[in-house]
Amino acid sequence: QRMVRRRLRPKVRLATSDEEGWRLYERYRSYVLCVISDVQYPRAGSEDPEAGLRLLEIIRSTDPDLPLLLQSSRPDIESQAARTGAAFLWKHSPTILQDIRGFMLERLGFGDFVFRQPDGTVVARAADVASMLAVVDDIPSDCLEYHGLRHDFANWLMARTEFDMASELRGLDVSDFLSMEHMREHLRRSLGEVQSRKRLGQTPA
Numbered sequence: 001q002r003m004v005r006r007r008l009r010p011k012v013r014l015a016t017s018d019e020e021g022w023r024l025y026e027r028y029r030s031y032v033l034c035v036i037s038d039v040q041y042p043r044a045g046s047e048d049p050e051a052g053l054r055l056l057e058i059i060r061s062t063d064p065d066l067p068l069l070l071q072s073s074r075p076d077i078e079s080q081a082a083r084t085g086a087a088f089l090w091k092h093s094p095t096i097l098q099d100i101r102g103f104m105l106e107r108l109g110f111g112d113f114v115f116r117q118p119d120g121t122v123v124a125r126a127a128d129v130a131s132m133l134a135v136v137d138d139i140p141s142d143c144l145e146y147h148g149l150r151h152d153f154a155n156w157l158m159a160r161t162e163f164d165m166a167s168e169l170r171g172l173d174v175s176d177f178l179s180m181e182h183m184r185e186h187l188r189r190s191l192g193e194v195q196s197r198k199r200l201g202q203t204p205a
Helices: 002-008 018-027 051-062 075-083 096-107 129-138 141-149 152-159 163-170 180-202
Strands: 035-038 041-043 046-048 068-072 087-090 113-116 122-126
Touching: 018 035, 018 041, 018 051, 035 051, 041 051, 051 068, 051 075, 068 075, 075 087, 087 096, 113 141, 113 152, 122 129, 129 180, 141 152, 141 180, 152 163, 163 180
Parallel strands: 035 068, 068 087
Antiparallel strands: 041 046, 113 122
């Protein structure tokens, strides 16, 4: 089981050119947690000062909800990153490591799942699948809709190597459900399946 968990653990794939980056994205598209890109790197055989922006724009056009992070030593790039729907990291920030950690915890699902209202108010927290199941019935509908629109549930499960369930949820939009209660029931059923598999895996042979 330790070997299986190690194999399924999220991994970092490094690309050193625009073309290599796109090939990696296409290869792992169904399992990509996020894309972190520099702004300037080789494209079509020469240095391109805005290659990263172009790459993230293309990726955003194929996946409107994938977490993206653009890093640069040029603070003026931040507004362009925002138009792409990407978070921005200034390379000379004195808190750069904390900023990366915050991005990973908040957007990639490596920390607790924090249920928030659209205005940012924290409603509840879930440390694992069991605790999420315990609170999902009490979460306000507008809070469920907020996280559903951002595909936060799928990202959180993806970070926990529940790839099949995460892929299924990522393929669904809030508009696919008749109501928020319908979406709540689907989420409850999905989490229950994950929990059942975990219990079966813990059963002694």
